Amino acid sequence: MSSNKSNPLDWFNEDPFFKKQLSLKDLEEQWKLDPNQIEGYVEKVIREATSTPLTTAESNLIYEHIDTHNLLITKITIPKHTHPENIGVQLNRTQIxxxxxxxxxxxxxxxxxxIxxxxxxxxxxHGxxxxxxxxxxxxRFKDIVVRYL
Known part of the structure; x- marks a missing residue:
């Protein structure tokens, strides 16, 4: 084993798995990312992990459910040539x-x-x-008063 203590990542060179297969300099150059790109990627991954796939109903309504801990968020794309003020939305516990x-x-x-x-x-x-x-x-379970006869 090398006694060179100057670089804490020298173990990469010692391990046969990484030996000459991984160049940290190459990775450093390749992965210089803009913070906005990283944020966009994280948002995309979270959206994919928490949402159901886009669904199309018979009327060409495209919608997506995003299920969070406390909220259900539904995004619906309204078809073109439909005036937004003519749209009516009604909810019950299980339907829109x-x-x-x-x-x-x-x-x-x-x-x-x-909901x-x-x-x-x-x-x-914007549609x-x-x-x-x-x-x-x-x-949740709730306590109730029981009357003993």
């Missing part, structure tokens, strides 16, 4: 109903989990409707 689409159509989107429609919010921007829906409680 979109009205005001082309030819007076309405479409229902099934949700992957139960609380009373405190849900929606925003529309995309985003709904933030708090998940409903998981049905």
């Amino acid at each position: 109903k979109i009205t005001g689409l082309k030819n007076e159509q309405s479409k229902i989107i099934q949700l992957p989990c139960s 609380n429609p009373d405190i849900s919010k929606g925003t529309y921007k 995309s409707l985003q709904l933030k829906m708090p998940k409903s409680s998981s049905g």
Whole structure:
């Protein structure tokens, strides 16, 4: 073994797996990334890990669910030539109903989990409707009073 203590990464040269196969200088040059690129990559990985794939309904409504710890976020692409102010959105615990689409159509989107429609919010921007829906409680056990007769 080499007694050269100048470079703490010399063990790469000692290990047969890494021997002459890994040049840290090459990696350093290759992986000089802009922080914005790293942030974009991390956001993409998180989005892919927490969302269901894009789904297309019969009406060409494209939507995506993003399931977080406390929220279900649904992004819906509204078809072109549909005026956003004509769109109506209704929620129940398990579905989204979109009205005001082309030819007076309405479409229902099934949700992957139960939500609380009373405190849900929606925003529309550049052809995309985003709904933030708090998940409903998981049905925790609660103490009840038992009357003994």
